[in-house]
Amino acid sequence: MVILDNHPTGRHFLQIPGPSPVPDRILRAISLPTIDHRGPEFAAIGKKVISGLQHVFQTRHPVVIYPSSGTGAWEAALVNVMSPGDHVLMYETGHFASLWNRMALRLRLMPEFLSLPGTDETGLPVSWRRGVQAELIEERLRADREHRIKAVCVVHNETSTGVTSDIAAVRSAIDAARHPALLMVDSISGLASADLRHDEWGIDVTVSGSQKGLMLPPGISFNALSPKAIETSKSARLPKAFWAWDEIVEMNRGGYWPYTPNTNLLYGLSESLDMVLGQGLPVVFARHQRWAQAVRAAVHAWGLPTQCADECVHSPVLTGVVTPSGTDADAVRKLIHDRFDLSLGAGLGKLKGRMFRIGHLGDTNDLTLMAALSGVEMGLKLAGIPLAGSGVSAAMELFAATPAPEL
Amino acid sequence: MVILDNHPTGRHFLQIPGPSPVPDRILRAISLPTIDHRGPEFAAIGKKVISGLQHVFQTRHPVVIYPSSGTGAWEAALVNVMSPGDHVLMYETGHFASLWNRMALRLRLMPEFLSLPGTDETGLPVSWRRGVQAELIEERLRADREHRIKAVCVVHNETSTGVTSDIAAVRSAIDAARHPALLMVDSISGLASADLRHDEWGIDVTVSGSQKGLMLPPGISFNALSPKAIETSKSARLPKAFWAWDEIVEMNRGGYWPYTPNTNLLYGLSESLDMVLGQGLPVVFARHQRWAQAVRAAVHAWGLPTQCADECVHSPVLTGVVTPSGTDADAVRKLIHDRFDLSLGAGLGKLKGRMFRIGHLGDTNDLTLMAALSGVEMGLKLAGIPLAGSGVSAAMELFAATPAPEL
C-alpha cells in the first residue's frame, strides 16, 4: 500500500472516538484466508461469535450480525419493526441522534425529536451537553394516549459529545407512562466500553458496530433483539429484505447466514471476543473509566470545559474538549495532526469548530494516553491557547495513583 | 484463531465460485492499521479505488461502494430506482436470479419472472442450463405498451450454474422494443473475470461484489450507475437511507463517505485494483477463459455433462458438473472435502444434490487447478462414479499446449 508507506517512523496515534486502534491480534486474525461460508469450519466460528456477542450485550436473546457498517444497523432496527408513517420518539443528544432522526425521516417515518432548548453560557446547545432527560420522555409518552408512538429511540453514548445517557431511566420512564412503545438504543460507541445491559434494562433493539469497543475495523454491525421486537417485526410493513431479521436468525441457529457474511471480520470478532470476555466485562469497563478520568483531569488542569456538562454522564469512551470561543478547533486539530501525527475527532454538526474529541478506547493503555495528552498540550500551546496548567502532569498523577485494573 | 489452527499441513483448496482464494498481497493489505476515515490519507485511498473501479466496470459514471456484502447491492439497485408496486421484468437463469426475484417481492415490487419452460433429458430445468434468451425479453417488452415495466433485471454470470448471459443482446432487445425500462445487471461473479462493459452495453445499474473476480474477502459491494439511473433515482419512492446513492456520490467526490466505510477492505480493494489493472483486463479475461477451457476439457474427458448446455455461454468463472442421476452430488463433495481438503460449490435450489460447481477464479494458476482436478477425479472414483477417461490428463494437455496469458 504505497499510500500508507510514506508515513514517517513511529506509530500514528489514532485518538478519535472510533474507529478505535485495532490490536495486532485482531488485524492478524482478519488476514487469515477466507474460507467457504457454507463449510463446517465456518459454522463453528459463526456459532462462537453469536454466543460471545450475547455475553457482551448481556442478553439471552438473538443478536443479528450484519455485513455492513453501523449506519446499516440503525436502518435495520427501524425497518424491521416499523410500518410506513409510524411515529417514533427520538431524543437530541447530539449529532448522531440527529442523523438517526434524519434517517427515520428518509424512511418515511414520523419522528418527533425531543430536546432541551437553547444554548448555555458557552454558546453551545444545552441538549448536546447533557444526556437524555428521561422525565421529558415520560411526559411525552403520557400525553400519547392513543399510543401512536411505536418506539422510543435514544443514543447510549453520544460519540459526537462524550455524553452518555441513563438507559435504565428511559426504561423506567416508558414503564411509568404505561406505554407500549419499543425501546431502541444506539450503543454503537458504548458497547464493550460502557456497561450496557440489553435484557436487564428492557431494551427491545440495541444497535451497535464493530469499530469501537470491540476494537475491530468497521464493516460489521449488530442488532440485539428482545422477544417483543421479534414479535413486532412479524407484522411490521416497511419493506425489508437485506436487513430482515427472520431469515438471519433462522440460519444463525446453525452458524450460517442467508447470504455471504463478512468472513474475515468475523475472524476478527472471534478474536475480539476472546480478548474482551477473557478479561471480563467489569475489567473492560473499569479500564475505560480510568482512562476517561485521566483525560478529564488533564482537561480540567488546562482550564478548558468538557463538552459534557453533567458530572454524572461523562462518557468512558471519549472526551469532548471545548476550545475558547474565537479559536478554530479544527485548526488546532490540524496543527496537532501535522506536527505530532495524532488524530483527534472533529466537532460535528452544531459543534463544528467549537470543540475536538479525544477518544480513549480500543487498543490503548496509560502511556499511549500520556502520549496523546502530551501532543494535545503541545498543540494547544502552539495554537496560542492559554492554559491554566499542565494536563499532562495531572494525568500522570492520576495514573501513578493506582495500577491499571487489568494488571 | 484456534478454530482454524487445527488444520493439517498444506493449504486448503478453495474451489468454490466465490469467495475466491484471496492473494496474500490483499490479505496483508487488509491487515494494515485502520485509519481515520475523515483524514487526508483516507481521501487519497477513497479517490483511488473509485477511479480504479470505473476502469474495471468500463464506465465513466459513478460507482458506489457499499460497506456491505453483495446482497446489499442488489437491494440498493432496486430501492434507488423503484417505487412501491413497480413492475420489473426478471429472468430465471438459476438460483441467484431466483433470489433476486424473491428480494423484489419482499420489497413490495411486482416482479415478473421469465424463463424457458420444462426440464431436459437430464431432468434439469432447461432455463438453468442456458443464458438469458433476449428475444423473450423483447417480446415481453413489446407487449408492455403502457410501459409499466420499469426495469429489466438479468444476471450476467449465474454463479449457481456456470452460465453467462449476453448482456449486449438484452440491451438490443430493449432498444428494439423501444421500451424505456432500465437495464439492471447482476455481475457479482462476472466482474473482473468476464468482460463487462457498463457504458458500451448501456447498463443502467450494474451490481457487483468484492469476493469474486476482485479476489477480496466479502464485505463490500458496488452499484455502477448510468445518468438515466441517477435521474430515475431522484423521483423513486421506495424508502431509502443507507443505500441512497445521492449522498454517497456527493461525498465520494472528495474521497469520503457519508458514514463509516469498510476501511480495511478498501485497502484490499486498492491492492486488488493494482493487480487487476496492472495486468490489464484483457489478460485477466484470457486467464479465466483458459482455466475454464481446461476444466471443461476435464469434465468432458470424465464423460460428465456440464451444467451449461450452450457452448456459447460457458462461464469463465466456474463450471457446473452434473453427476449421474442416482448419485448424491453433495456426498461426493463431502468425500472430496474430507479426503483431499478441497471445497467445491454445492448444487443450489433446483439443482441440489444433482451437480457440484468448480470455481476457477481468484488467486489461482494452472497447477492449482491441476491439484483441484486431481482431487475431483480421485473423489469421483472413490464415490464409485464411472468415468470415461482421465480429466486430469485432458487438462494437462490443454495447459501444456500454450503458456498462460500473463507469462
Add this chain to the structure above:
Amino acid sequence: MVILDNHPTGRHFLQIPGPSPVPDRILRAISLPTIDHRGPEFAAIGKKVISGLQHVFQTRHPVVIYPSSGTGAWEAALVNVMSPGDHVLMYETGHFASLWNRMALRLRLMPEFLSLPGTDETGLPVSWRRGVQAELIEERLRADREHRIKAVCVVHNETSTGVTSDIAAVRSAIDAARHPALLMVDSISGLASADLRHDEWGIDVTVSGSQKGLMLPPGISFNALSPKAIETSKSARLPKAFWAWDEIVEMNRGGYWPYTPNTNLLYGLSESLDMVLGQGLPVVFARHQRWAQAVRAAVHAWGLPTQCADECVHSPVLTGVVTPSGTDADAVRKLIHDRFDLSLGAGLGKLKGRMFRIGHLGDTNDLTLMAALSGVEMGLKLAGIPLAGSGVSAAMELFAATPAPEL
C-alpha cells in the same frame, strides 16, 4: 516488497528440498513484534522451544539453538569438540557430505573421506546413490588402533540425492570396532521428517536447521549434544566463541542466551513445535513416507530412475529424478519454473545437469503434490523427454488408496 509483488496470480509451488513451504501460522508468528530478549516473556518462550526441541530430537540432553543458518551449526559441531589437526572420518554420500568435509579442511582438521568407488551404468557416482555403508566405517575404525580418529561424521538425509543413511548401523559399527570416536550426524534435512533418535542411536552431536522439517524460514540452527560431547568440548582446543556451547547451555537454563538470539524465528519455532508435537512425530513421519511413495510411484511410471538406487534408504523428504543422459536437467527445471511457476531442486556438484530434486516436505499435502507432479509431467513432455506412462495417474492411485495419516 515490489520485487515479489510482480508475481502473477496463484501461489508459487516451492518444491525444493528446503527451504520448505512455510505454513502461514509460522509466517504470522515470526511477524509478531520483537520483544526484549532479557525480559520475562522472552524466558517463557526460550524455555518452551528448548524443551520442545528435545522432544523432536528425542533427547534428554541439551539442544543448543544458534541464531545462524545450518552451515553455522556444522561449524559449531566441529569447533566445540575438535582440536587443531584432529582426524575425523567422514563419508561421501553426496554434495552436502562433501561440503562438510571441505569445511573440516578449512578449519585445519584432517578429514578422511570414505566412499564407494566408481560410477554405475547411469554414469553417476555409486557413492551418491546409496547411504553410508556402515561396514566400511567399522573396518576403518578397527584399523585405527591408535584412536587418532576423533569423530565419525555422517549425513542422515543427503539433501543433494534423496538418500538416507542408517545411523543406528553407524553407531553399531563404532561400537563393534570398540572405538571412542564421537558420532556426529548432520540431520539438517532429516529432523522432523524422518525418524531421528539422538539418544537411542547414541549420537554425540546432531546438527540441524530450521528450514526443512520444522517448516521455518532459514536462520536458526541446532546442535543436540550428548554428555560425552559436552565432556569432550571442555578440553577441545579449536578457538571458539560465538559457537561455544558452554555459555549458551548455561544461560539456556533460564530461557536466555548470552548474546542476542533470533527472537522472531524463535516465535516461529514455538509455533512449529506446537504443530509438530501436536500431531505427534509418528504422524509426521508417516505423512512424509506417504508423500515420498506417491512421488516415487510417479517417477517409476515415467520410467525414469530415482537418484537413490537402494530401495531401503529412499528419503521421505525429497526424491532425486535422473534425466536421460543427453538432456540438461537444469534446462528442464527452468522450463518448468517459467511455464508452471514451480521450483525444483537442481543437481548439485557431481550431479549438476544430470538430475533434479522434488521436495516433499513442509507445509504441503496430497493435492499440492499432485499439482507439482502435474507440472513436472507437463514439463518433461515439453522438454521432449519420452515418458513410459503417466506419473500423475500413478500418484493419484496411491493417494486414493488410503487417507492421509493425519485425517
Add this chain to the structure above:
Amino acid sequence: MVILDNHPTGRHFLQIPGPSPVPDRILRAISLPTIDHRGPEFAAIGKKVISGLQHVFQTRHPVVIYPSSGTGAWEAALVNVMSPGDHVLMYETGHFASLWNRMALRLRLMPEFLSLPGTDETGLPVSWRRGVQAELIEERLRADREHRIKAVCVVHNETSTGVTSDIAAVRSAIDAARHPALLMVDSISGLASADLRHDEWGIDVTVSGSQKGLMLPPGISFNALSPKAIETSKSARLPKAFWAWDEIVEMNRGGYWPYTPNTNLLYGLSESLDMVLGQGLPVVFARHQRWAQAVRAAVHAWGLPTQCADECVHSPVLTGVVTPSGTDADAVRKLIHDRFDLSLGAGLGKLKGRMFRIGHLGDTNDLTLMAALSGVEMGLKLAGIPLAGSGVSAAMELFAATPAPEL
C-alpha cells in the same frame, strides 16, 4: 502465540537500546513466503540489499551479510584478518567493548585493553563515561615499534553507556603513529542512527547488526570491508569457514550466498533500506539527535546525571540515566515495566544496578518518546527517587520548539 496473547490492551513500549521497535512494514515484509535462495527472484533481492547497505555504510567496498546475530559479526571480523597469537589493541568504553575483548581472548588472540583509570565522584568507572581517547591509542601505537599490534578495535556507539567515540580521531591517531594496524569498528548500535563513514574515516572492518538503527529483528549482521582488510584476510591464519569473506564476496556478485541465507530477514532488510535511504541519511541522523536532546532535557530536569559525562559524545541512540547511589536501578526498571508496560535497558557489567538505559531508536516518534518519558517519570516518583523537576515538561518544550526533521 499464546505466550504473547495474554498481554493487556495497548502496545508495549520497547525503549531498550535494541532490538529496536520494528516498523509494521518490516514485520510484514519478513512474513512473506520464503523463496528458493537459488532462484532468479532471490538474486534481485540479494543485489539490492548489498548495494543499499553500501550506501548506509558509506562505502564503495564489499559489505558481507551474515545469517547470524551481531556477536557473530564480531567473530567474523577477527577470524578473517587475524592469525593465532596476534596482538590487538582494544579500548574499554563499556560492557560491549569488554565482551569483544573477551571474545578476542577466547579466540586465542592477545588483546591489550586500554582505558582511563579509576572512578569518578559518582563511583562509576571513568572510562565507561567517556569515548575513546584517541591520544592514548596514538601513544600506545608509537610505542609499538615492531608493529606487533595488528588491529585497533573500538566501539563506535557503546550500547551499554550511551557514549559515542570519535572514529575519525582514532584513524588520525593511527596515521599519526604511522602504524599499519587495521582499524576495526563495532558500530552495531551506531549504524543508520549515528553518522558512520566507512570509507572516509578509513575503517578497515565495520561490524554491525540488524536490530538497531536498521529497525529489523535480530538475526543478520554485517562486516563492511576495506581493500586492505580483504588483502590481509588472504594470509590470516585463524581457522575460518562459516565466517570466511572470500566465498561470500565472490557469490554475492551474483546476488547469492554460498550457503542458505536468512531469506526472510533479507526481505525485511530490503524494506528497511527503502525506508532509511528513502528518507536520506541526514534526516535519519537528525531525527535521532532530536530524540536524544529531548531525552537529555528530561534527565537534566529530573536532576539525574547521564552516564555519558562528556557533552561532545552523547549517543543519539540511547541515554544512560544514573540513579542516586543507594537505589537499585533494576528495581526501578521492574516497577516501570510492571506498572506501565515499558521496557528499559539494564545497567550492564560494572554498571549493574547503578543506571538504566532509555533507547530512542527504531520505529518511534516524538509522542512515543513522550509516553516513555511519562512512564519513567511516574516510575521514578513511585520508587521514591526525589526529582528536581518535570522531565516530561522539559521534553515537551523541546519537541514543541521545532518540527521533526522528516515533516
